[in-house]
Amino acid sequence: MSTIICIIGAKGGTGKTTLSHMLCYGLGLIGKRAVCVMTDDCRELPPHGSLPYVFGDGRSAQARARIISTLREREGWFGVIDGGANRIETDSALYQAADLVLLPFRDSQEDLRVVCRDLQRLPRAFALPAQWPSNPWQYKAALRLLESMPAELQHRTLAPVFAVSSSKLLLQTPQPVSMPTPVNKVCRAFAQYTLQVLAHGAEPLRTSHTAIGASRRLESLVAARET
Ligand SMILES: Nc1ncnc2c1ncn2[C@@H]1O[C@H](COP(=O)(O)OP(=O)(O)OP(=O)(O)O)[C@@H](O)[C@H]1O
Ligand SMILES: [Mg+2]
Structure with missing residues (x-):
């Protein structure tokens, strides 16, 4: 049996595409077979790179249905489906097909407002703080933003994934043959956390939640805040 993970949500630019690649790459690094299913019909499917995951074409509804049914017959594969902004109906269809639904959002009021609406619309989905600041002071401010969410939605919010500027290399055509250490570290941690x-x-979100791939410095800062 394979596992289908959808990274969707109504807000644009939250990191859906980047996170889909990061998750597939991280799964590949820990020895899992992953396919990153691209659904943006305005983009060309890139050629396969030498990183340990493959791309799938899900740019039409038929192609998506075909790839999901193929994946369902493949033992042990992970299909990570990259959504698109403002596609409520497509998001609902992907939600129905998925074993896990992630809704990335950044640390802004506008992102928070949209993700709260998506969480209410998609009751099995989890909110995923994305492109999260790793500067300790910005990190603390971003945690305060999470605290402003309604309690029942905080319980459906996962540990944040840090901003890593070199993650954009994953979307480069052709992809580099290897990735910088910070990307490897965050992608591997993200994949393990997703499993x-x-x-x-x-786990219910605690405000002490440290981000995926957090440095010791940040962890000790958050711990100090708690005491
Ligand atoms: N973890 C990250 N660290 C740093 N930058 C990031 C991260 N995730 C995404 N970004 C940057 O944020 C921007 C938007 O990312 P991306 O294209 O993945 O978002 P999206 O949700 O797929 O957008 P769209 O809604 O247009 O499909 C890009 O410039 C990307 O490089
Ligand atoms: Mg995208």
Whole structure:
């Protein structure tokens, strides 16, 4: 049995495409077979790179249905489907097909407003803080933004994924043959965390939640805030 993960949401630019590649790459790094299913019909499907995951064409509804049914017959594969902004109906169809639904959002009031609406519309989905600041002071401010979410939605919010500027290399054509260490570290941690969420669900968000791939400095700063 394969696993289908959708990274969707109504807001544009939250990091859906980048996170889809990061997750597939991270899964590849930990020895899993992953296909990144691209659904943006305005973009060409890039040629396969030498990084340890493959691309799938899901740019039409028929292509998406075909790739999901093929994946369902493949033992042990992970299909990570990259959504598109403002596609409520496509998001609903992907939500129905998925084992795990992630809704990335950045640390802004506008992103928070849209993701809260998506969470209400898609009751099995999780919110995923994305492109999260790693500067300790910005990080603390971003945590305060999470605290402003309604409590029942905070419980459906996962640990943040840090901003890593070199993650854009994953979307480069052709892809580089290897990636810088910070990208490897965050992608591997993101994949391991996602497997944990698939197996056990989300831990309720604590404001002490440290980001995926967080440095010791940041962890000690957050711990100091708690005491
Ligand atoms: N973890 C990250 N660290 C740093 N930059 C990021 C990260 N994730 C995304 N970005 C940057 O944010 C911008 C938007 O990312 P991306 O294209 O992945 O968003 P999207 O949600 O797929 O957008 P759209 O809604 O247009 O499809 C890009 O410039 C990308 O490089
Ligand atoms: Mg995109």
